[in-house]
Amino acid sequence: MTKPQIWVATFLFLFIVLFLLGRLTKKEEPMKDFSGMNNAPMSEQTTSELTGDKLFQTFGCVNCHGVDLAGTNMAPALKGIKEFWSSRDNLINYLRNPNSFMDKDRFKEYRAKYPNQIMPAFGNKDVKDLGKIADYLLTQ
Numbered sequence: 636m637t638k639p640q641i642w643v644a645t646f647l648f649l650f651i652v653l654f655l656l657g658r659l660t661k662k663e664e665p666m667k668d669f670s671g672m673n674n675a676p677m678s679e680q681t682t683s684e685l686t687g688d689k690l691f692q693t694f695g696c697v698n699c700h701g702v703d704l705a706g707t708n709m710a711p712a713l714k715g716i717k718e719f720w721s722s723r724d725n726l727i728n729y730l731r732n733p734n735s736f737m738d739k740d741r742f743k744e745y746r747a748k749y750p751n752q753i754m755p756a757f758g759n760k761d762v763k764d765l766g767k768i769a770d771y772l773l774t775q
């Protein structure tokens with residue numbers, strides 16, 4: 636090989652190695668894992684500054700579930716629900732789409748007890764805010 640040919644070959648080789656490295660180190664974002672959300676750097680946070688219990692009021696949860704999570708005649712009390720929601724991610728998924736959990740016995744009872752109210756879906760809310768609410772509910 637002539638000298639220029641060696642140079643070209645070297646550059647090609649380096650280019651391929653860098654390309655492969657880039658592919659290998661590219662991070663795949665997991666779809667439904669919200670557990671790491673709280674570790675996001677501040678600059679990326681579009682979420683409000685409100686705490687979980689304040690968000691519970693702001694989002695209107697309190698209108699149905701009552702003050703102090705005591706429940707009303709429109710919706711069940713939410714005290715001690717950590718007994719049923721061992722996973723934070725599950726609870727967030729529930730808030731985003733309550734319908735997908737309706738086949739559970741507990742929810743069939745709720746349907747009978749609160750026939751005129753349904754738990755609205757909060758899929759349009761920031762997942763970080765829902766995470767804060769979930770954290771709040773799971774410590775009550």
Ligand code: HEC
Binds near residue numbers: 694745768
């Ligand atoms: C319009 C009334 C209404 C509003 C507003 C509402 N909920 Fe509900 N929620 C219900 C009803 C009714 C149920 C019982 C399940 C059903 O019938 O859909 C329920 C069930 C739940 C449950 C499951 C309870 C359990 O035993 O596991 C959670 C958790 C919950 N709501 C949280 C929230 C949060 C958080 C908000 C606000 C972001 C909220 N709800 C807003 C009516 C409401």
